């Protein structure tokens with residue numbers, strides 16, 4: 001299908017009101033679409049199952065032509081695990097020429113995930129958007145520490161850009177949008193939501209700052225069932241579960257479980273780092289640990305410099321083996 005239209009991520013606030021950056025992007029998209037022939041503005045809103053009439057009306061009043069609502073009563077709040085995936089599925093289902101996303105915490109995660117999955121470029125934190133040669137998106141952004149601005153012409157589709165809040169003005173217009181309700185893989189979503197929430201609820205109560213054993217996961221564990229394996233091993237070892245900032249941003253831990261400079265400093269007898277690279281900001285939080293075991297598939301990962309025991313290998317295999325053998329090894333240890 002020929003890419004057509006401008007797709008905007010319709011981010012909602014916690015109270016389900018529309019974030020101002022969305023209205024600003026829709027307003028800007030109205031100007032862009034006049035410069036390309038026959039384009040529609042589509043806004044994709046992801047959220048709980050509520051009445052979306054006012055949201056659709058409001059988005060219409062800024063110029064949205066279509067509002068796709070991906071809603072499910074199992075969705076209660078934003079989660080990095082499924083929102084980016086759902087937005088990407090919408091972008092695949094209605095392939096747009098251009099994707100515009102607010103450069104918010106959510107927006108940045110969604111934009112980078114979508115660009116990777118759609119194998120396209122992304123211009124982040126744009127200060128202006130226009131249509132350039134061959135009707136391609138022309139994005140302007142600061143470069144060289146803000147001393148220069150660069151005009152970037154994206155030649156792959158969809159052409160993606162993120163924009164900070166209040167870079168553009170919002171302006172209403174007389175308009176009526178078409179509403180499309182969409183459900184994407186509800187079973188898959190349900191499994192992820194239920195599993196992750198259950199794991200966090202069960203394990204977040206254990207304080208990482210005072211626990212004897214802490215097992216923490218990083219970006220490497222934020223895929224497939226990496227964190228499920230961590231939570232499973234932690235249960236056996238009576239350990240607390242923590243994580244890197246990446247794990248927090250992807251929704252696998254709570255803020256109270258984040259380890260490092262902007263999280264908690266920990267001093268357990270045993271610290272197990274799983275799929276964590278060992279950035280300085282993380283290391284500053286684990287310096288006072290007794291023994292450190294690191295599991296990473298990159299033998300050059302910095303975490304190994306701080307580890308008493310380094311396991312170079314795939315975390316999924318290593319965690320599964322540790323979990324399977326833990327009872328046997330523990331029983332043998334008790335018999336000695």
Ligand SMILES: Cc1cc2nc3c(=O)[nH]c(=O)nc-3n(C[C@H](O)[C@H](O)[C@H](O)COP(=O)(O)OP(=O)(O)OC[C@H]3O[C@@H](n4cnc5c(N)ncnc54)[C@H](O)[C@@H]3O)c2cc1C
Pocket residue numbers: 217218219220221243244245246247258259260261262263264274275276277278279280281282295296297298301313314315316
């Ligand atoms: C001001 C500031 C404050 C910050 N504060 C913190 C903080 O408090 N805490 C914190 O953690 N970070 C903090 N950060 C972020 C920090 O700089 C790093 O970005 C972050 O720690 C990286 O997290 P990570 O190690 O999980 O991810 P990555 O750096 O992406 O590392 C993932 C690792 O997983 C490994 N891996 C991938 N797949 C597998 C697999 N299958 N098996 C085994 N290994 C695998 C990879 O080899 C890689 O080493 C801060 C940054 C800034 C700028």
